[in-house]
Amino acid sequence: MGENFENSNFQEQSLGDYVLRSKLGESSLSTVWRAEHRTTGEVVALKQIPLAKLTRHLRNCLDCELTFLSSVNHPNIIRLLDFFEYEGSIILALEFCAGGNxxxxxxxxxxxxxxxxxxxxxxxxxxxxxxxxxxxxxxxxxxxxxxxxxxxxxxxxxxxxxxxxxxxxxxxxxxxxxxxxxxxxxxxxxxxxxxxxxxxxxxxxxxxxxxxxxxxxxxxxxxxxxxxxxxxxxxxxxxxxxxxxxxxxxxxxxxxxxxxxxxxxxxxxxxxxxxxxx
Incomplete structure (x- = not known):
């Protein structure tokens, strides 16, 4: 999940309090963005998951993910900073890892x-x-x-x-x-x-x-x-x-x-x- 910057035509967009800076990756179920918090400037990885794409099984998996990551703070597990619902998507704000994958x-x-x-x-x-x-x-x-x-x-x-x-x-x-x-x-x-x-x-x-x-x-x-x-x-x-x-x-x-x-x-x-x- 390295920094795959879009071209210079990338329009400034936002998801909630976060300003999107570049697209880091995309799958059939989600898009991950490099973003900055509008007021603090904190750089995060924003994972956007459209609710319409979630089957009952995938929603159960997502609930498991949110419950687990919300309760854990460990250096070898990605840190969940925030999550919220925004315009038909679940948004996860995760710590940004500059080294990619x-x-x-x-x-x-x-x-x-x-x-x-x-x-x-x-x-x-x-x-x-x-x-x-x-x-x-x-x-x-x-x-x-x-x-x-x-x-x-x-x-x-x-x-x-x-x-x-x-x-x-x-x-x-x-x-x-x-x-x-x-x-x-x-x-x-x-x-x-x-x-x-x-x-x-x-x-x-x-x-x-x-x-x-x-x-x-x-x-x-x-x-x-x-x-x-x-x-x-x-x-x-x-x-x-x-x-x-x-x-x-x-x-x-x-x-x-x-x-x-x-x-x-x-x-x-x-x-x-x-x-x-x-």
Whole structure:
């Protein structure tokens, strides 16, 4: 979600007390703007969600997002500053992250050093621990939804976009198919019931992409993607980097990307894994 400034014809518009400065991103459900508060000058990211686009399921997810973000103040989770309804849209005022998202970071830097991947995973783990404490399953963890606080060499990662999240209590499971296929756990691709471990698969896919510069599995369709996942006998690490990776790093990635959720690391096992210890 970097600064994609519109051309010079961008007309000054406002949403409530915020003046829009540029469009940061757009999806089928929402538009995100870089904006400034009219009186304080505070720079924020404004997420505009037209109410007409919200199904009952998506409205429930949005309510979950607002309830969770309103109650949390953690450095590795995007901060919700304000939210309000304006001309048929729900508007979320979120902290502005000048470093863009992890997808653009990887695109710009290519694969990262193992020490950087470790630091990023430690930060993701700290944020995920808060989700766990609140019984939140994100369901759409991917590089585009991990924001960077700044563009310097030591950014703070922040988990963002909880628009598909929901509360999932212990021993409960869900069945709604949602997420982004390249980071979606096999059990979702197979329309099976699932639990919080779907987020762990997504974290494994993000770790793999950080180390290699590309996601672990591909496919022209969800069906082909699932076939490729099932056909794999080992993770397709780049042969140039594999000899230089610490065994703990390879172990963490492999155990997060276990096809059978029963064999996959739980969130607690992820936090305690040797690779993430200082």
């Amino acid at each position: 992890l997808a653009s970071y990887i695109q710009h830097h290519g694969r990262v050093q193992e020490c950087v991947a470790k630091r990023f995973m430690q930060q993701l783990g700290a944020g995920l621990k808060v989700l766990k404490q609140n019984h939140i399953v994100h369901r759409d963890l991917k590089p585009e939804n991990i924001l960077l606080s700044c563009s310097d060499c030591n950014p703070i990662l922040k988990i963002a976009d909880f628009g598909l999240s929901r509360i999932l209590l212990p021993d409960e499971s869900a069945e709604t198919v949602c997420g982004s296929p390249l980071y979606m756990a096999p059990e979702i691709l197979q329309f099976q019931r699932y639990d919080e471990k779907v987020d762990m698969w997504s974290v494994g896919a993000i770790l793999f992409e950080l180390l290699n510069g590309y996601p672990p599995f591909h496919g022209r369709s969800s069906v082909q993607l699932l076939q490729n996942i099932k056909a794999s006998t080992s993770l397709p690490f780049c042969h140039l980097i594999l000899p230089h990776l610490h065994p703990d790093c390879i172990d963490l990635c492999s155990r997060l990307l276990s096809i059978n959720p029963d064999d996959r690391l739980s969130s607690e096992e992820f936090y305690q894994h040797n690779f993430l210890q200082l």
